[in-house]
Amino acid sequence: MSMPAMKTEATAVALPAASAPVVTMTPKRAPRAEKYLKMVRETAVRVVPPLIVLALFLLFWELVCRRVGSTLPPPSRVFKDTKELIFDPFFDHGGIDKGLFWHLSASLQRVALGYSLAAIAGVALGTLVGQSVWAMRGLDPLFQVLRTIPPLAWLPLSLAAFRDGQPSAIFVIFITSVWPIIINTAVGIRNIPQDYRNVAAVVQLNPLEFFTKIMIPAAAPYIFTGLRIGIGLSWLAIVAAEMLIGGVGIGFFIWDAWNSSHISEIILALFYVGIIGFVLDRMIAGMAKIVTRGTALN
Amino acid sequence: MQPYLKLDHIDKTFTRGAASTEVLKDINLTIGKGEYVSIIGHSGCGKSTLLNIVAGLTDATMGCVLLENREVNSPGPDRAVVFQNHSLLPWLTVYENVRLGVDKVFASSKTRSERDAWTMHNLNLVQMAHAKDKRPAEISGGMKQRVGIARALAMEPKVLLLDEPFGALDALTRAHLQDSVMAIHQKLRNTVLMITHDVDEAVLLSDRIVMMTNGPAARIGEVLDVPLARPRRRLEVASNPTYLKCRQRVLEFLYERHRFIEAA
Numbered sequence: 001m002s003m004p005a006m007k008t009e010a011t012a013v014a015l016p017a018a019s020a021p022v023v024t025m026t027p028k029r030a031p032r033a034e035k036y037l038k039m040v041r042e043t044a045v046r047v048v049p050p051l052i053v054l055a056l057f058l059l060f061w062e063l064v065c066r067r068v069g070s071t072l073p074p075p076s077r078v079f080k081d082t083k084e085l086i087f088d089p090f091f092d093h094g095g096i097d098k099g100l101f102w103h104l105s106a107s108l109q110r111v112a113l114g115y116s117l118a119a120i121a122g123v124a125l126g127t128l129v130g131q132s133v134w135a136m137r138g139l140d141p142l143f144q145v146l147r148t149i150p151p152l153a154w155l156p157l158s159l160a161a162f163r164d165g166q167p168s169a170i171f172v173i174f175i176t177s178v179w180p181i182i183i184n185t186a187v188g189i190r191n192i193p194q195d196y197r198n199v200a201a202v203v204q205l206n207p208l209e210f211f212t213k214i215m216i217p218a219a220a221p222y223i224f225t226g227l228r229i230g231i232g233l234s235w236l237a238i239v240a241a242e243m244l245i246g247g248v249g250i251g252f253f254i255w256d257a258w259n260s261s262h263i264s265e266i267i268l269a270l271f272y273v274g275i276i277g278f279v280l281d282r283m284i285a286g287m288a289k290i291v292t293r294g295t296a297l298n
Numbered sequence: 299m300q301p302y303l304k305l306d307h308i309d310k311t312f313t314r315g316a317a318s319t320e321v322l323k324d325i326n327l328t329i330g331k332g333e334y335v336s337i338i339g340h341s342g343c344g345k346s347t348l349l350n351i352v353a354g355l356t357d358a359t360m361g362c363v364l365l366e367n368r369e370v371n372s373p374g375p376d377r378a379v380v381f382q383n384h385s386l387l388p389w390l391t392v393y394e395n396v397r398l399g400v401d402k403v404f405a406s407s408k409t410r411s412e413r414d415a416w417t418m419h420n421l422n423l424v425q426m427a428h429a430k431d432k433r434p435a436e437i438s439g440g441m442k443q444r445v446g447i448a449r450a451l452a453m454e455p456k457v458l459l460l461d462e463p464f465g466a467l468d469a470l471t472r473a474h475l476q477d478s479v480m481a482i483h484q485k486l487r488n489t490v491l492m493i494t495h496d497v498d499e500a501v502l503l504s505d506r507i508v509m510m511t512n513g514p515a516a517r518i519g520e521v522l523d524v525p526l527a528r529p530r531r532r533l534e535v536a537s538n539p540t541y542l543k544c545r546q547r548v549l550e551f552l553y554e555r556h557r558f559i560e561a562a
Contacts, residue, residue: 195385198355201373203399203453213398217389292389 073264081264096248096256104272106248107238110166111280114173115234119227122178126185126226127215136186147179151237155244165245169238176237177230184229188222189215224288231284235277301364302331302489303352303457308361310347321347323515325361327508329457332487336500338548339510340556345493346382348510349461352491353379365456375403378450382462384442386434392445393430396420399453420452421445423482440471447479451486460492464499472496473532476503484529497552501544502530509551519556522547 058075065074073081089101128135129143154175158168192215200214216223242251250269257265310322321344329335337345350356352363354373362369365376378399386395397417404413421427424444429437434445443463450458463479464472480503483490494500500507504524511519524544526535535541 193385195381195383196387198353198373198379198381199385199387201355202353202375202377202379203402204374205402209402214387217387220389 114170118178122181130186130189151176177234180229181226184226188219304364336504375453378455
């Protein structure tokens, strides 16, 4: 950044004041072009290698699955079969015969609801466990056992309790993503340096102020680690849960495609699931970056 | 001398299970208003524990701390602490760190704009107003400690407690900051209790130096008056016979009579 600026100055000084307006314009434009070039170069460095790998992979896949009698379709076939789904994700023919947009948005809504509840409950419980020794002694062993239960194992129980697919799926998302949030929040709260507690004591912050002004910001990096693991797990769990509960949702879409032997549709759905999982993870990571910018610096 | 801060027969014993360690034994100290008192001793002798007891962050096992004849046993802004490692909150800016204390202490007695002005006044006092929007990670160690001092001063404490405030700084920065603290003390005449392990620092800054024996069960070994006129200037004082004599006394106490055996 400082290099082009210095160069501009040097040029300006070196040039005599003969044809000032024209001459001063030129060095001013040069660094900007350089900046754009640098930006393009930096983007290329990050984007080109994965594109090459992707192209090689598609080529390999195409070659392997092209033979007659291969069990999986090659990418060209996948594209041909699913063209309609790709280019018109918004159709709605009633029932579960909907475009992919509707399936994905149904899944995302369940995740959003279950995950939001998990985030609230997780941070609250994590704070309790991190702050109180007795809460930790009582609750931590319970959490350690419960968190190892696979998400789908909760589904029959929640179906029995709620007697409906929708709340059961949301509950499964909740119960899957809440544990890492609780545990990371608790670690974050427990690791608040004594210095910050001393500062709060000298300034005489009340418990509520202590919570909002010291605890949450100090534990934010840990909390966001938990939130990031949580969102990944909930996206993992929703597909499996929806396969079982049926209805509209990307999980059931995949299951339905399998039952109708539309292998190409499964592949397309997997592609979307992957991309959305990636975007969700990035979103939480981006949020963490904004919120913890001060804390992370130290 | 009117007693302002009084440490009355303070004992401190740390108990862990069946084992207990006596850290401080029978500490008696009276500090007058506007006095600058340093506590010096080898590391591990319990001087930080003593400061924490005065601050209210640690409870004394026996005895009590009296401030203006009233017992104090919980932390509060009337005994503001400048911590050794600055303890600024990294997610707040320099200004917000100071403002946090100001907002609490003057919640009802000052308006919003007065609190803003008071925060800036204290940042100016430590010459840190220029960095008010920076975060602690973006400023140097010496600057962080300046902000720590501003935060403590801004609470208008009755006693300012300094816990080895310059310990983590390089020699040049330390000297610079000592001069600042002297100037501030000269101007505001606040009562200061400072922990240090630097003999020159103690002699230069203090009206009295409290020398502590080695732990366990550390006591006050000796109290030395430093009868040097203020304002003191580092260079002039360095060759002053009184300064040298005081320095000699402290060194003798620390390195002859109460040598720190574990350090050898």
